[in-house]
Amino acid sequence: MPEMLFALLIIVLIIVIPNIKIVPQAKSYVIERLGSYYTTWQNGLHFKIPFIDSISNRVSLKETVKDFAPQPVITKDNVTMQIDTVVYFQITDAKLYTYGVDYPISAIENLTATTLRNIIGELELDQTLTSRDIINSKMRAILDEATDPWGIKVNRVEVKNILPPRDIQDAMEKQMRAERERREKILQAEGEKKSSILIAEGEKESTILRAEAQKMSQIKIAEGQAEALLKIKEAEAEGLRLLKEAKADESVLRLKSYETLAKVADGKSTKIIVPAELQGVATFGTMIKETIEEKDKKSKN
Numbered sequence: 001m002p003e004m005l006f007a008l009l010i011i012v013l014i015i016v017i018p019n020i021k022i023v024p025q026a027k028s029y030v031i032e033r034l035g036s037y038y039t040t041w042q043n044g045l046h047f048k049i050p051f052i053d054s055i056s057n058r059v060s061l062k063e064t065v066k067d068f069a070p071q072p073v074i075t076k077d078n079v080t081m082q083i084d085t086v087v088y089f090q091i092t093d094a095k096l097y098t099y100g101v102d103y104p105i106s107a108i109e110n111l112t113a114t115t116l117r118n119i120i121g122e123l124e125l126d127q128t129l130t131s132r133d134i135i136n137s138k139m140r141a142i143l144d145e146a147t148d149p150w151g152i153k154v155n156r157v158e159v160k161n162i163l164p165p166r167d168i169q170d171a172m173e174k175q176m177r178a179e180r181e182r183r184e185k186i187l188q189a190e191g192e193k194k195s196s197i198l199i200a201e202g203e204k205e206s207t208i209l210r211a212e213a214q215k216m217s218q219i220k221i222a223e224g225q226a227e228a229l230l231k232i233k234e235a236e237a238e239g240l241r242l243l244k245e246a247k248a249d250e251s252v253l254r255l256k257s258y259e260t261l262a263k264v265a266d267g268k269s270t271k272i273i274v275p276a277e278l279q280g281v282a283t284f285g286t287m288i289k290e291t292i293e294e295k296d297k298k299s300k301n
Contacts, residue, residue: 021046021055028094030057040094059094063155066105070163071113073120075128082163083120085112087143088156096151104150108143112157115142125164132159 022045023029029041033053048055070084087108091097101107119138120128128135136157144154164172 015050019048019050019053021048026061028059028061028091029055030059030094030098032056037095037099057094057098059091059097061091061094063088063090066108067160068109068112070161071116073117075120075123075125077124079125079164079168081120081125081128081165081168082161083116084160085116085139086158086160087112087154088158089143089147089152089154091151092153093151096149098151100150104152107150108147108152111143111146112139115139115146125168129162129164132162135159 021029021041023041023043025043027043029046031038031041031048031053032055033049037056038053065086065088067086068084070082072080073083074080089108097104116135116139119135123131123135136159139157140154143157147154
């Protein structure tokens with residue numbers, strides 16, 4: 001009897017222990033009972049009935065990245081090119097993912113290829129090369145709507161490479177090279193233009209500064225001459241004032257006038273008009289000069 005209980009216990013353990021399941025994080029188990037869908041296990045400890053329940057599918061809920069091979073597409077202007085895409089998707093419903101479609105990854109790949117051909121067929125070559133964001137957004141919207149019945153959420157679609165034919169690539173490179181040369185010439189011409197403008201402005205400012213300096217110099221010279229003339233006039237006025245205060249007689253004033261006349265005669269003038277009131281003084285001076293010369297002659301004899 002004890003042997004039978006022990007054997008029965010061993011059999012129970014062999015049957016029960018394998019049916020105790022632990023579902024890890026970011027995983028879901030699809031459970032079938034007698035061949036029909038029964039439930040979906042989330043992370044945690046679970047027990048399935050032996051010989052009745054079975055695990056139909058183990059599904060990862062993490063975001064998945066699939067890089068699909070390049071697909072040949074034809075643009076609106078009949079240019080054939082190769083485009084490869086990267087799709088970022090996540091399973092949101094393990095039941096729909098399990099029972100919605102056979103080979104879901106292959107289905108997404110084919111759907112991506114057909115969607116890409118439809119979108120590129122509406123664009124010309126230049127639009128295709130410059131409209132990656134538009135292509136990405138359109139493909140994501142279409143794929144997300146199409147895969148929703150499969151329990152799949154398409155988060156993002158990226159066009160990885162766009163490879164035009166070799167002759168188109170050569171033509172694009174030549175066009176790019178010509179555009180660079182054109183821009184270089186434009187920049188060089190603009191640089192020369194700015195340089196000429198700066199040189200002309202510099203010369204203009206230099207001319208203005210020289211003219212201003214010459215003007216200031218002439219103003220300073222004129223101010224100096226005016227100041228000197230003013231000082232002379234002030235000195236003469238001061239001299240007359242002193243003579244007037246000293247009560248100089250008429251003969252002294254006439255002598256001063258004669259000295260002034262002598263200074264005038266010291267210039268380049270050949271004629272001197274002597275005022276009548278100075279004639280007496282001049283005659284007196286001549287007499288004094290003759291007397292002095294006679295005394296000098298007598299002393300020499």
